[in-house]
Amino acid sequence: xxxxxxxxxxxxxxxxxxxxxxxxxxxxxxxxxxxxxxxxxxxxxxxxxxxxxxxxxxxxxxxxxxxxxxxxxxxxxxxxxxxxxxxxxxxxxxxxxxxxxxxxxxxxxxxxxxxxxxxxxxxxxxxxxxxxxxxxxxxxxxxxxxxxxxxxxxxxxxxxxxxxxxxxxxxxxxxxxxxxxxxxxxxxxxxxxxxxxxxxxxxxxxxxxxxxxxxxxxxxxxxxxxxxxxxxxxxxxxxxxxxxxxxxxxxxxxxxxxxxxxxxxxx
Numbered sequence: 001x002x003x004x005x006x007x008x009x010x011x012x013x014x015x016x017x018x019x020x021x022x023x024x025x026x027x028x029x030x031x032x033x034x035x036x037x038x039x040x041x042x043x044x045x046x047x048x049x050x051x052x053x054x055x056x057x058x059x060x061x062x063x064x065x066x067x068x069x070x071x072x073x074x075x076x077x078x079x080x081x082x083x084x085x086x087x088x089x090x091x092x093x094x095x096x097x098x099x100x101x102x103x104x105x106x107x108x109x110x111x112x113x114x115x116x117x118x119x120x121x122x123x124x125x126x127x128x129x130x131x132x133x134x135x136x137x138x139x140x141x142x143x144x145x146x147x148x149x150x151x152x153x154x155x156x157x158x159x160x161x162x163x164x165x166x167x168x169x170x171x172x173x174x175x176x177x178x179x180x181x182x183x184x185x186x187x188x189x190x191x192x193x194x195x196x197x198x199x200x201x202x203x204x205x206x207x208x209x210x211x212x213x214x215x216x217x218x219x220x221x222x223x224x225x226x227x228x229x230x231x232x233x234x235x236x237x238x239x240x241x242x243x244x245x246x247x248x249x250x251x252x253x254x255x256x257x258x259x260x261x262x263x264x265x266x267x
Contacts (some may be wrong), residue, residue, distance in 0.1 A: 008229045012038030016145055019094045019135070021074060021088075022101030024051040026200030030217040031098045032059055034225055039065040042105025043092060045083065045103065046074050068092060074101050075123040080130035093140065096145030097135050097150070098129045104165040117164050124168035129175065146228050149176040153196045153243050157250035160263040173236060180235035192236035193224045196243035215240050
């Protein structure tokens with residue numbers, strides 16, 4: 001008789017506070033809902049204040065947790081320090097951090113405005129790094145929360161047509177996997193989540209890119225939550241079986257073949 005592997009008990013976050021960036025829609029909104037469903041108070045950060053308040057009101061009414069809205073453009077210089085200062089002014093102690101804010105640029109590198117590339121790198125890399133560094137001592141001290149940084153399947157290979165974006169996500173993957181090792185024994189669970197094409201606003205202005213099969217934000221976030229429920233989460237996971245298989249192939253296949261395949265997708 002084949003025995004079924006027992007699923008780990010769901011981790012509860014009652015009484016803790018999770019900060020979620022990019023929380024006005026998509027994965028950020030779904031992370032907020034799922035953590036609130038397990039009892040966590042949520043701090044929602046993004047540019048769109050009206051949308052943030054809609055999300056916060058719905059979560060508060062549904063789950064009876066405390067919700068805090070902080071509207072801020074996170075791509076500006078010094079954004080992480082200002083956000084941490086706002087948290088201090090409001091007396092908010094963060095136990096978990098979901099670094100979800102980010103965006104991508106489609107098109108050949110030379111056809112993309114330099115200012116837009118800089119803005120993307122500021123958000124995807126600099127802000128994520130700065131906020132993680134500023135909050136990590138607190139997260140390590142509490143030892144009862146999580147740090148989740150959102151990478152992408154784009155992190156596993158160079159991507160003509162999305163060159164700077166893929167490079168930024170490779171940085172996130174490498175950084176977070178290293179942090180998962182450095183935080184061993186602290187109680188803080190550190191995870192890199194790499195979604196593939198997802199039904200969010202990411203592709204709204206980039207419909208010419210061939211994305212193939214998509215997942216819902218609920219499927220992607222549930223994959224992360226499932227991993228975080230494990231006693232010893234892996235340093236990183238790719239959401240979706242096909243995406244995971246594709247990432248393995250892309251990371252091991254001859255580089256020229258990968259470049260040619262990805263280049264055809266972007267045309």
